[in-house]
Amino acid sequence: MxxxxxxxxxxxxxxxxxxxxxxxxxxxxxxxxxxxxxxxxxxxxxxxxxxxxxxxxxxxxxxxxxxxxxxxxxxxxxxxxxxxxxxxxxxxxxxxxxxxxxxxxxxxxxxxxxxxxxxxxxxxxxxxxxxxxxxxxxxxxxxxxxxxxxxxxxxxxxxxxxxxxxxxxxxxxxxxxxxxxxxxxxxxxxxxxxxxxxFLSKEDLGRASLLLMVGLFKKVVIADYISLNFVDRIFDFPLRYTGVENLLAIYGYTLQVYCDFSGYTDMAIGVALFFGFKLMDNFNSPFKATSIADFWRRWHISLSTWLLDYIFKPLQFSIRSLKIWANIIAIFITFVICGVWHGAGWNFIIWGAMHGFMMSFALITQKPKQKLYTLLKINNTKFLKFFQTLITFHLIAFSFLIFRTSDFQIIKDMFSQIFDFFHAEVFIQFAEKLPVILGLIILGYILHFMPTKIENVFKKLVIALPWYFQAVLMVIVIWIVAQFKSADIAPFIYFQF
Structure with a gap:
């Protein structure tokens, strides 16, 4: 040999x-x-x-x-x-x-x-x-x-x-x-x-295997594929594309960030389980959030709780005599720090400040909003929750524009195309020419917004399978990943942080 x-x-x-x-x-x-x-x-x-x-x-x-x-x-x-x-x-x-x-x-x-x-x-x-x-x-x-x-x-x-x-x-x-x-x-x-x-119980083995499969699928099949074949192209030259394509790129990048980061987290938790260690969950369907505060209870949970315990609470306590303004000041400073933690650039600082402002504004307007909801008799209704989720998602999606690029001309160009050169009819052409891209974006959001009950049933079914069936599933997932994998592995977005 x-x-x-x-x-x-x-x-x-x-x-x-x-x-x-x-x-x-x-x-x-x-x-x-x-x-x-x-x-x-x-x-x-x-x-x-x-x-x-x-x-x-x-x-x-x-x-x-x-x-x-x-x-x-x-x-x-x-x-x-x-x-x-x-x-x-x-x-x-x-x-x-x-x-x-x-x-x-x-x-x-x-x-x-x-x-x-x-x-x-x-x-x-x-x-x-x-x-x-x-x-x-x-x-x-x-x-x-x-x-x-x-x-x-x-x-x-x-x-x-x-x-x-x-x-x-x-x-x-x-x-x-x-x-x-x-x-x-x-x-x-x-x-x-x-x-x-x-010690690896049957349940831990099933959960670890499922997390590895889900994480690989999120990272390689969804995040990497839509990034390399669609999102990056739009963000590089937004004026070459219509508003429809720019809007889809924003939705695509929002999904990419989530699948990239949560995919790594899923694999990290799964790998740790194989060695007998249980790490904390880091994501909880963040795009289902009904407010920016709710989003941060679901997104990068380990960081948001770290900031809450070691930055927000001590700061808020030290200026508690300012009453509601103590919360507002503490929130804003905490999220500016959150932005700085993410990266050395004005776009990250502005991104953090934007989230701090949105949370502060929500806090100030909380009582008037509740009175309005009660007056309209929509408080705690599915109708209200739907629109809260829809508005929150779009605020998050558009904030990720600033998160992604430090070139504010790109952001201006994308908004210009969306509002002045939308061309809705291009969507049909997009679906015909790039069906895989559109399909993966739709699939990613369907899986994300899947009702928790259905998601839990699926998890229990996979975990309950004999190990050899789980092994077959793993082989199938690896084969699917191999079909979508490019020659160069796209680095995880959060590696830069």
Whole structure:
């Protein structure tokens, strides 16, 4: 047998444009190999956890190269400061430890993510030419920074007893399924699971398999296909297309963002289940939301609850004497921070501020709206809920325009085409020329808006199937994914955050 060892070595080395993600064949191979070894050594806790840490670090190395060392520094810093907070009874020292932990975490995150943006702002103020510095942005740095900080905050607030084991803390921070794009799990939920021996019940096996299949389908078949073959083309040159096509691209991108991010989350939760860990749910049919506040209770739940617990509540409490204005100010600041967390660009700041404004406006008008609904006798009716959902969805969809592009001329051009060059008759031509694209967009929204009862019945049926039927289903899904997969794997949208 001729084995090309050089090829194998290159295959396992870090490549900047080839991260190790769940939708690649290399990951599936390594995952099965690692899972076999992990279960074989399952009764030896020390060996099992050490192996998990090493594999998680390798997984992260495949995405960031030697910048993987940053996550090790982050783990050491946050473990020591949390330990210092717990070890002292003096509030002054606790606050000093907390302050230094926050400064170091934000400094690391800020350098890699925001340095060029800040320098660009100063350059524009001084009207000088700006040459961006060559700074590599490690994938997932925003996620594991917030995850590590939540541990420090919880220890400081005395809602969590700090772990004495640095190894266990490393398992929490490095855990590979959610290291790149979340969910941003809480240590209070994750750390107790470390002591459990690997055990996969029939229900967990079925749920894990279903999540992997659904996640792969969302990411590759829906998100990647409609992006590469339709959405990107419209956003690149909106004036070449009619208003109908521009509007469909907005709907398509809204679905793409959801399927891309929730698809990763589904796979992350499914992969974690195979190793005996249960991560928090991160999405709950967000486009069914009847308000912007309801949307954030359903979208990126781990981030929205993080912002609620560690930004909004302390801020709102500190200015509570302002009454309703305390809520409004706290909401607005929290969502500006949410925008900044997503990316270094004015479009993200405006996107966050837009959500803060919409939530604040809804809060101010809450009582008048309720009086109007009662007067019209439509309060708590399906009619009202339908229109609330419809309006909320379109507010979210159009806000994603700003989320996607920093070129506001593109946004202007898309609105110009929608309002001045709509041409509804083009929809028939679009359906005839791009039936797969239209079909996938419609299918994606049908599946998303499917009644919860029907969705739960389907889940129970798949989970109840014997493992060999689940394996057949998995093979079918992988085959379907292979038919839609392009030569180059489209990176996950949230990798940039």
């Amino acid at each position: 001729n084995i090309n060892f050089q090829f194998l070595i290159e295959l396992f080395k870090y490549k900047p444009n080839d991260p190790l993600v769940f939708s690649t064949s290399l990951f599936l191979f390594l995952f099965l190999f690692f899972l076999l070894i992990y279960n074989f050594i399952g009764k030896n806790k020390s060996l099992r956890l050490s192996f998990l840490i090493l594999f998680s670090l390798y997984f992260y190395y495949k995405s960031t190269g030697y910048y993987a060392g940053i996550i090790i520094i982050s783990a050491v810093v946050n473990f020591l400061f949390a330990k210092g907070i717990a070890a002292t009874d003096r509030m002054l020292f606790k606050r000093i430890y907390l302050l230094f932990a926050v400064i170091i975490n934000i400094a690391i995150l800020g350098y890699f993510k925001y340095t060029n943006f800040i320098l660009q702002i100063f350059s524009e103020i001084n009207k000088t030419n700006f040459e961006p510095l060559s700074i590599f942005l490690p994938i997932g740095i925003s996620f594991y920074t917030f995850k590590s900080l939540s541990y420090v905050f919880d220890v400081y607030l005395e809602t969590l007893e700090p772990t004495k084991s640095f190894r266990d803390f490393c398992v929490y921070v490095f855990f590979f399924p959610n290291i790149l794009m979340g969910p941003i799990d809480r240590a209070s939920k994750f750390l107790p699971q470390i002591d459990n021996e690997p």
